[in-house]
Amino acid sequence: MLRSNPYKWWNWLAFVAAMVVNAxxxxxxxxxxxxxxxxDQYPTMITPEGYAFTIWSLIYVLLLGFLLYQSGRVTExxxxxxxxxxxxxxxxxxxxAWLLLWQYEYIELSLVAMVLLLLSLFVIYRRTRSIYxxxxxxxxxxxxxxxxxxxxxxxxxxxNIAIVLKKNGWNGFGLSELVWAVVFLLAGALIAILVSYPYRDSIYPLVFxxxxxxxxxxxxxxVERAFIAALILAIILFVYAIYLFFARSRDRD
Structure with a gap:
């Protein structure tokens, strides 16, 4: 086994750089x-209230915790x-890359960078789920x-997919914006269920x-119907997350 983590300081450098760009x-x-x-320039029917983005603060604090953990003499x-x-x-x-493209309003390219970021996080997520x-x-x-x-x-x-479509004046194949808002919400709920169920991960759907x-x-x-759809799906996913929590506890036993 290697005596040290070869990525330790590179992880710190990359994280600090990301924090500087975020700031x-x-x-x-x-x-x-x-x-x-x-x-705010591209309002959609699935745009959340501004407070939702405060979750980034929690994410970055927890990532800082990961960096400290991976730097420990025993844990590295x-x-x-x-x-x-x-x-x-x-x-x-x-x-x-996503932030720089977004800030200079290359919105479509920023979506590409975000999707690539999501894929990299999917790889990390899979690896964290394989920790027995x-x-x-x-x-x-x-x-x-x-x-x-x-x-x-x-x-x-x-x-951001909805924002890109809004920016480019997509006509929705003749369907209303409300219909597509509900489709996006349903798709998100389905993704939350399909990703989290194999791992009994209650945190992932709770973020949704x-x-x-x-x-x-x-x-x-x-839009009252968009409000109702989002609220109903939130309740369903909350109940589902509770189920996963107890299912994971049962599996451990």
């Missing part, structure tokens, strides 16, 4: 507008840590951060619940 994006230094201001050589290393670096680079008999550190500082991160990127990709409640609150005064 610049949210203070309008890049492109003259904040990330939220650009999003764990297979669970080293197998993630190169993909974590890739995810940070793609996070930076995880320690408490692996549960809280490896599995949890990447379930949350992968979950929110899944929601964000769906939202967070997003869907925020969508419902944003749309309650705009």
């Amino acid at each position: 610049l994006a949210n203070t309008a230094v890049l492109g003259g507008k904040t990330t939220g201001e650009i999003s 050589t764990r297979d669970s840590v080293r197998s993630i290393g190169p993909w974590f670096i890739i995810s940070c680079v793609l996070n930076i 008999y995880p320690t408490s550190g692996e549960m809280w500082l490896i599995k949890l951060p990447f379930s949350l991160y992968f979950g929110w990127l899944s929601v964000a990709v769906i939202l 619940v967070w997003g869907y409640v925020a969508i419902a609150l944003e749309q309650q005064d705009q």
